[in-house]
Amino acid sequence: MRLLKPGAQQVAVVAALAATTLLVTLLVWRRQDFLGVVLALVTVLLAAVAGVAGAAHRDRRGALPPPMPSLPAPDGLYGIDADTLETLDNREALRAVRERHRGR
Structure with missing residues (x-):
């Protein structure tokens, strides 16, 4: 079985969905114990991963191919x-x- 390396766009989407799911879970449960703090920290971590992966995808998409080397004068x-x-x-x-x- 061969696993493909996920691209920046896929990582951004998965991390954003996971962060949103955890945020909704935190809002519904309203836990104020150790588990609530851990879930909040994981939510912040996933949101940061989604932001960085989204920026990487945007930078990679806008990058131009390297210029061809010119001939000497x-x-x-x-x-x-x-x-x-x-x-x-x-x-x-x-x-x-x-x-x-x-x-x-």
Whole structure:
């Protein structure tokens, strides 16, 4: 048997229904003992879980897919790494490297 991982929307719905059920139970019973306090705390916990899961679902739904990587600019420096470019701070040296790569 394979169990599927529930999504944020399903978690939000189940937690909200459980919190509502416990809240109605608390209002009908009107218990003011240890069990009433425990039920109230569980109700608050379930409401918080429902809120966080609902926010996660909303954020995931509004997220855009990651952008496609763009191609490098055609300046003729495809074979040079960042360390080499960092050491070449002179414009004449960069020009010489470009000319050397164009000659290949």
